[in-house]
Amino acid sequence: MNRDLADATVAIVGLGLMGGSLAAALSARHACNRVVGVARRRVTCETARELRFIDRGTCDLAEGVAEADIVVLAMPVGEILATVPLLGPLLKPGCLVTDVGSTKHAICAALDALPAALQAVGGHPMCGKETSGLSVAEPTLYEGRVYVLCPLARTSPGALGLARSLVEAVGARPVLLEAERHDHAVAAISHLPYTLAVALVNAVSALAASDPACLELAAGGYRDSTRLASSDLQMMRDILMTNREPLLEALHGAQVELGRLEDALCRGDTAALVALLQAAHNHRREMMR
Amino acid sequence: MNRDLADATVAIVGLGLMGGSLAAALSARHACNRVVGVARRRVTCETARELRFIDRGTCDLAEGVAEADIVVLAMPVGEILATVPLLGPLLKPGCLVTDVGSTKHAICAALDALPAALQAVGGHPMCGKETSGLSVAEPTLYEGRVYVLCPLARTSPGALGLARSLVEAVGARPVLLEAERHDHAVAAISHLPYTLAVALVNAVSALAASDPACLELAAGGYRDSTRLASSDLQMMRDILMTNREPLLEALHGAQVELGRLEDALCRGDTAALVALLQAAHNHRREMMR
Numbered sequence: 001m002n003r004d005l006a007d008a009t010v011a012i013v014g015l016g017l018m019g020g021s022l023a024a025a026l027s028a029r030h031a032c033n034r035v036v037g038v039a040r041r042r043v044t045c046e047t048a049r050e051l052r053f054i055d056r057g058t059c060d061l062a063e064g065v066a067e068a069d070i071v072v073l074a075m076p077v078g079e080i081l082a083t084v085p086l087l088g089p090l091l092k093p094g095c096l097v098t099d100v101g102s103t104k105h106a107i108c109a110a111l112d113a114l115p116a117a118l119q120a121v122g123g124h125p126m127c128g129k130e131t132s133g134l135s136v137a138e139p140t141l142y143e144g145r146v147y148v149l150c151p152l153a154r155t156s157p158g159a160l161g162l163a164r165s166l167v168e169a170v171g172a173r174p175v176l177l178e179a180e181r182h183d184h185a186v187a188a189i190s191h192l193p194y195t196l197a198v199a200l201v202n203a204v205s206a207l208a209a210s211d212p213a214c215l216e217l218a219a220g221g222y223r224d225s226t227r228l229a230s231s232d233l234q235m236m237r238d239i240l241m242t243n244r245e246p247l248l249e250a251l252h253g254a255q256v257e258l259g260r261l262e263d264a265l266c267r268g269d270t271a272a273l274v275a276l277l278q279a280a281h282n283h284r285r286e287m288m289r
Numbered sequence: 290m291n292r293d294l295a296d297a298t299v300a301i302v303g304l305g306l307m308g309g310s311l312a313a314a315l316s317a318r319h320a321c322n323r324v325v326g327v328a329r330r331r332v333t334c335e336t337a338r339e340l341r342f343i344d345r346g347t348c349d350l351a352e353g354v355a356e357a358d359i360v361v362l363a364m365p366v367g368e369i370l371a372t373v374p375l376l377g378p379l380l381k382p383g384c385l386v387t388d389v390g391s392t393k394h395a396i397c398a399a400l401d402a403l404p405a406a407l408q409a410v411g412g413h414p415m416c417g418k419e420t421s422g423l424s425v426a427e428p429t430l431y432e433g434r435v436y437v438l439c440p441l442a443r444t445s446p447g448a449l450g451l452a453r454s455l456v457e458a459v460g461a462r463p464v465l466l467e468a469e470r471h472d473h474a475v476a477a478i479s480h481l482p483y484t485l486a487v488a489l490v491n492a493v494s495a496l497a498a499s500d501p502a503c504l505e506l507a508a509g510g511y512r513d514s515t516r517l518a519s520s521d522l523q524m525m526r527d528i529l530m531t532n533r534e535p536l537l538e539a540l541h542g543a544q545v546e547l548g549r550l551e552d553a554l555c556r557g558d559t560a561a562l563v564a565l566l567q568a569a570h571n572h573r574r575e576m577m578r
Contacts, residue, residue, distance in 0.1 A: 126506050126508045127508060127509075128508075128510075145508070146505060146506060146508070148506065175502075175505060175506075177502055181500060181502050182502070182506075184496070184500060184503075185500060185502045185503045185505075185506045186506060188492070188493045188496045188497070188503050189493060189503055189504075189506055189507040189508075189510075189511045190506075190508075190510060190511065192489065192492070192493070193489060193510060193511060193514035193515075194510075195547070195550055196485050196488075196489055196514070196547075197514065197569070198546070198550065198565060198566055198569040199485075199543050199546035199547045199550060199569075200481065200482060200485055200543060200546075201569040201572050201573050201576075202546040202549075202565065202568055202569050202572065203477070203481070203539065203542035203543040203545070203546045204477045204478060204481070204539075204542075204572075204576075205568070205569075205572040205576075206542055206546075207473070207477045207538075207539060207542055208477070211470060211473060211474060213464075213466055213470050213471070213474045214473075214474045214477050214478055215478075215576055216435060216464060216474075217415050217435060217437065217464075217471075217474045217475060217478055217479075218478040218576060219415045219416065219417075219434070219435070219478075219479075220416075221417075221478075221479060221482060221483075221517060222478045222479065222482060223577065224513055224516060224517075225482035225485070225486065225514070225517060226482075226573050226576075227513060228510060228513075228514060229569040229570060229572075229573045230570060230573050230574070233563065233566055233567060233570055236566055237559065237562065237563050237566060240554065240562060240566075241557070241559055241562065244554050244555075244557065247554060248551065248554055248555065249496075250492065250493075250496060251547065251550070251551055251554075253492035253493075253495055253496055254488050254489060254492040254547070255544070255547060256492070257487070257488035257489075257491040257492045257495075258484070258485075258488045258540065258543070258544060258547075260491075261484055261487065261488060261540070262537065262540055265529065265533050265536060265537055265540075266533075266537065268530070268533065270526065270530055273526065273529060273530065274522065274526050276487060276491065277487055277522055277525055277526065277529075278522060279491055279494070280486070280487040280488075280490040280491050280494075280518040281518060281519060281522055283490050283491065283493075283494040283518075284490050284515050284518045284519050285519070287490075287493075287494075287497075287504050287507060287515075288512065
């Protein structure tokens with residue numbers, strides 16, 4: 001395996017926001033020998049080439065990954081899961097397979113089933129936007145962000161080192177985490193907020209059906225609180241369906257907290273209510289430090 | 290009663306974000322004859338004078354409102370409720386009393402108990418910031434915003450006209466609404482999002498206690514989703530405690546929606562889950578149009 005990123009050919013499968021930005025960052029920083037882009041549509045490859053995000057583009061997965069030292073799967077989780085089992089016969093021995101999917105348990109299990117001659121590390125950069133596609137990709141997307149790496153038991157130190165180099169090359173900070181811990185953490189700080197935003201919008205929509213004044217009064221606070229409900233549907237469906245157990249646990253936690261607030265309101269217990277509001281106020285201040 | 294805003298002396302009680310911005314807008318637009326500010330601390334009066342937000346400032350409520358044609362109460366809801374009953378003996382006959390409090394049922398009931406010689410209209414401008422105080426006040430805060438007016442049965446057409454003039458003078462759009470309808474609407478689009486943010490922060494905090502990785506991974510999405518949990522505590526306590534019934538109804542609606550999402554996840558029912566996500570996606574797009 002080629003352990004030096006500078007000499008590596010990196011194939012990025014999927015040239016949307018995440019893949020396009022990764023290609024852009026690697027190219028802008030001359031971090032590797034060659035960036036090959038694989039996209040479903042020819043026009044995406046052409047655009048990525050014109051933007052100098054990639055050296056070469058193709059719609060053919062086999063052709064795109066054939067010479068790769070590193071393959072980065074940058075599609076929605078469902079497509080990553082469908083693609084990993086196809087890779088075995090297509091890759092050079094020693095090639096490192098990684099991904100940018102938002103849940104890691106199912107993907108790492110799929111990576112673990114790759115032929116022994118290949119290397120694999122799960123990945124999840126903690127960045128993104130509410131918009132998607134190559135048109136919003138930018139070489140600075142990863143700068144200063146946490147980029148989770150989930151090594152498998154079979155991952156060699158050299159492969160992990162190469163994955164680290166890739167992360168650091170685009171300006172991100174690698175954080176090693178087991179897939180299970182990663183999935184529980186993102187269930188809490190990412191999938192739970194999304195789920196609450198969906199519930200909020202659907203609840204307000206039901207209330208607004210009996211009085212449209214609701215919507216006339218909605219201001220900036222409501223817009224911000226519900227922003228996540230506009231996330232890409234296919235992406236979120238895959239994320240939630242591959243992280244059901246941790247999300248259900250987090251949802252349970254949120255319902256317990258909602259029950260506490262409801263109870264204090266029901267009883268008109270100002271002191272109990274203030275204690276809950278104060279706790280959240282303090283927790284957020286500490287978190288955001 | 291003086292029905293022409295241009296000739297009116299306006300006393301604003303409370304020179305924080307809302308009151309300070311109202312004073313600033315009236316003064317900048319030369320919308321009335323005189324703006325008197327009433328604040329607890331002398332330094333606030335002095336600063337408001339230096340900024341030319343007010344013509345005169347005082348810490349004495351009786352002195353500040355004695356010559357007023359319009360009194361605007363711009364404090365947290367609890368202080369408004371404590372102040373209204375004191376006003377009767379302090380005001381000129383025909384003086385219009387209004388407020389900027391975020392809930393209207395309790396305040397309108399208090400206004401309704403004022404002496405018959407006074408006029409009263411409840412008010413709630415749909416603007417604000419997560420920060421508070423005179424230092425963040427600005428003359429443009431109300432521009433283009435919805436400003437709810439809740440006339441009482443006893444409100445004269447002239448008094449309502451004067452309240453409308455005040456709202457329009459600061460660039461806002463008056464929307465007439467009964468107190469009950471207002472309170473149900475803001476429970477849904479404002480107090481429910483706040484309550485969900487509090488529950489989210491407290492739930493994540495509990496989950497993070499068993500694995501601090503949660504907080505290390507928290508990115509911009511989490512910061513935005515929880516922003517409301519950092520709202521001013523006294524303000525939110527008063528708002529929630531004076532809007533318990535509508536908020537409990539809205540909370541129930543949110544829990545029903547959370548239950549639906551939980552059920553779809555539990556059963557692994559992708560189609561049911563997608564239908565809920567899609568509904569929220571569509572609702573939000575329609576709302577934000």
